[in-house]
Amino acid sequence: MTKLVPLGEAAALIHDGDHVALGGFSITRNTIALVHELVRRKVRGLTISACVLGIEADLLIGAGCVERLVYSGGSLDRFGQLGRVNEAVERKAIAFEYMSGLALTFRYAAGALGLPYMPIRSMLGSDLLPPLVAAGVAREERDPFGGGPLVLVRALVPDVAVVHAQVADADGNARVLGPRWDNDEAVAAARSVIVIAEEVVDAEEIRRLPELTLVPSFRTSALVHLPYAAHPTAVYRRYDYDADHLRLYAEATRSQRAFDDYVDRYVRSTDHASYLAAIGGEAKLASLAADSRLGY
Amino acid sequence: MATATAAFTTSELMVVAGARELHDGELAFVGLGIPQVAAALAQRTHAPGLVVLNEIGLADPRPIEFGVGNADPRHWYGASFMGSFSDVMGYLLARGLVDVGFLGALEVDAFGNANATEVRREDGSTRRFGGGGGSNDIASLARSTVVIVRHERRKLVERLEHLTNPGSLDGAGARTRAGLPGDGTRSVLTDKCVFGVDPSSGRLVVRSVHPGITADELRASTGFPIDLAPDLPTTAPPTREELELIREVIDPDRRYTRSF
Numbered sequence: 001m002t003k004l005v006p007l008g009e010a011a012a013l014i015h016d017g018d019h020v021a022l023g024g025f026s027i028t029r030n031t032i033a034l035v036h037e038l039v040r041r042k043v044r045g046l047t048i049s050a051c052v053l054g055i056e057a058d059l060l061i062g063a064g065c066v067e068r069l070v071y072s073g074g075s076l077d078r079f080g081q082l083g084r085v086n087e088a089v090e091r092k093a094i095a096f097e098y099m100s101g102l103a104l105t106f107r108y109a110a111g112a113l114g115l116p117y118m119p120i121r122s123m124l125g126s127d128l129l130p131p132l133v134a135a136g137v138a139r140e141e142r143d144p145f146g147g148g149p150l151v152l153v154r155a156l157v158p159d160v161a162v163v164h165a166q167v168a169d170a171d172g173n174a175r176v177l178g179p180r181w182d183n184d185e186a187v188a189a190a191r192s193v194i195v196i197a198e199e200v201v202d203a204e205e206i207r208r209l210p211e212l213t214l215v216p217s218f219r220t221s222a223l224v225h226l227p228y229a230a231h232p233t234a235v236y237r238r239y240d241y242d243a244d245h246l247r248l249y250a251e252a253t254r255s256q257r258a259f260d261d262y263v264d265r266y267v268r269s270t271d272h273a274s275y276l277a278a279i280g281g282e283a284k285l286a287s288l289a290a291d292s293r294l295g296y
Numbered sequence: 297m298a299t300a301t302a303a304f305t306t307s308e309l310m311v312v313a314g315a316r317e318l319h320d321g322e323l324a325f326v327g328l329g330i331p332q333v334a335a336a337l338a339q340r341t342h343a344p345g346l347v348v349l350n351e352i353g354l355a356d357p358r359p360i361e362f363g364v365g366n367a368d369p370r371h372w373y374g375a376s377f378m379g380s381f382s383d384v385m386g387y388l389l390a391r392g393l394v395d396v397g398f399l400g401a402l403e404v405d406a407f408g409n410a411n412a413t414e415v416r417r418e419d420g421s422t423r424r425f426g427g428g429g430g431s432n433d434i435a436s437l438a439r440s441t442v443v444i445v446r447h448e449r450r451k452l453v454e455r456l457e458h459l460t461n462p463g464s465l466d467g468a469g470a471r472t473r474a475g476l477p478g479d480g481t482r483s484v485l486t487d488k489c490v491f492g493v494d495p496s497s498g499r500l501v502v503r504s505v506h507p508g509i510t511a512d513e514l515r516a517s518t519g520f521p522i523d524l525a526p527d528l529p530t531t532a533p534p535t536r537e538e539l540e541l542i543r544e545v546i547d548p549d550r551r552y553t554r555s556f
Contacts, residue, residue, distance in 0.1 A: 026367035073429030077365025125474035149475030179353035
């Protein structure tokens with residue numbers, strides 16, 4: 001059964017107050033087009049989670065869609081900081097749970113396994129742990145089998161995981177190439193999954209190399225076929241990040257006013273096609289094409 | 297100072313000092329910039345079997361150009377393994393198989409603990425940075441950590457704004473009592489000196505001073521008290537071969553080795 005839907009229909013699966021696990025990592029494989037659509041729809045009260053945040057989180061927080069953030073880090077790498085994320089955390093304008101990357105991955109893993117928590121040795125003795133204990137999402141306990149102190153991190157079950165894939169079939173089997181950071185655990189923990197794919201291929205092609213499938217069709221609620229839906233972030237073996245646009249975004253996110261201008265120009269007044277035209281159109285996109293030997 | 301440092305930049309000296317912290321056959325996480333150049337140098341000299349890990353989920357890349365961060369596919373090129381965060385941060389790091397993490401920091405204290413989270417602005421408000429990501433996992437779970445930091449009073453501090461990454465915590469034995477494996481910070485590399493750790497106290501001790509740096513300069517730019525032995529060695533300068541590798545092979549554009 002086909003899971004292919006237009007972008008708007010996929011975005012409509014995300015409701016006010018939902019917990020959305022974001023699939024990007026810094027400047028790579030962010031679900032930008034979907035996030036733009038959520039901003040245009042004025043979704044409110046989201047909890048968002050990801051190990052390493054990228055523009056997708058910054059856009060949602062800057063646009064006022066987010067109430068709670070669960071994360072370990074995030075930036076625009078050398079291009080700069082996630083200004084809207086960092087300012088919201090500094091001013092405590094949103095609630096946040098800040099933990100180590102492995103702790104967050106293990107929280108997804110517990111959710112994925114149907115377990116209430118996972119033990120971990122990260123964060124012991126650090127300033128990361130006390131706020132998590134106070135928030136009721138971590139506890140320090142002793143190993144019941146006679147070992148030493150452990151941190152128990154509470155399961156995380158997102159309502160929706162969103163993930164950008166290079167390739168999918170219409171049934172919603174999605175193939176991801178390159179490293180997968182916390183995608184495996186987030187997808188397996190979530191109640192539903194939205195896949196945005198650069199390319200849709202025949203089911204036979206997926207079944208020819210099933211070991212590359214990250215999301216099997218029975219986990220996928222909706223599949224959107226949308227080339228360049230991760231721009232300006234990189235999609236390994238497809239296209240490079242857009243350094244010009246990342247510089248422009250890094251500057252815009254330094255203040256709410258400049259961010260609002262950016263969102264007016266590139267998000268609120270656009271759809272995906274006019275966004276791609278606004279960032280430089282086909283000539284720009286052609287310049288980002290990945291070299292098949294290098295992967296970028 | 298001019299004569300002592302004329303032949304190489306401070307960042308080249310730091311690359312070489314960093315490379316000497318990395319040994320053949322080790323599994324290592326290395327941060328962007330000087331740590332990465334140091335790892336590349338170590339691999340081309342005394343540590344051809346050094347394996348670099350990237351927390352994004354890959355091992356042993358052979359990049360042919362510098363990228364902008366862990367998420368840049370330029371840093372993935374040539375990898376022998378790609379998987380998930382759990383594969384590298386879990387099954388290697390949490391399992392206890394990672395020898396060393398070579399990490400940057402916003403602040404470092406006298407016990408080699410590091411802040412990767414936030415600093416205090418002059419007006420007293422908090423400036424938040426992106427966050428530590430997997431750096432707490434590395435500092436907690438690797439067998440040892442090397443920290444690199446700019447040598448300034450506001451960065452080498454008595455008290456951290458945020459203890460994100462544990463070194464010796466509050467002294468010798470504290471890590472074990474807290475339940476942490478590994479030795480924590482074993483050295484801190486700055487643009488003025490190399491600190492080691494006194495195993496009896498867990499405190500940083502100056503192991504070598506970079507050429508041209510005086511004891512007064514070192515004390516004045518360090519925010520915690522330091523003991524300086526009268527016969528402190530000078531940090532060993534780069535060899536001609538090391539400089540050639542840095543300048544002609546590893547960082548020909550001088551992206552990280554022009555100045556510190």
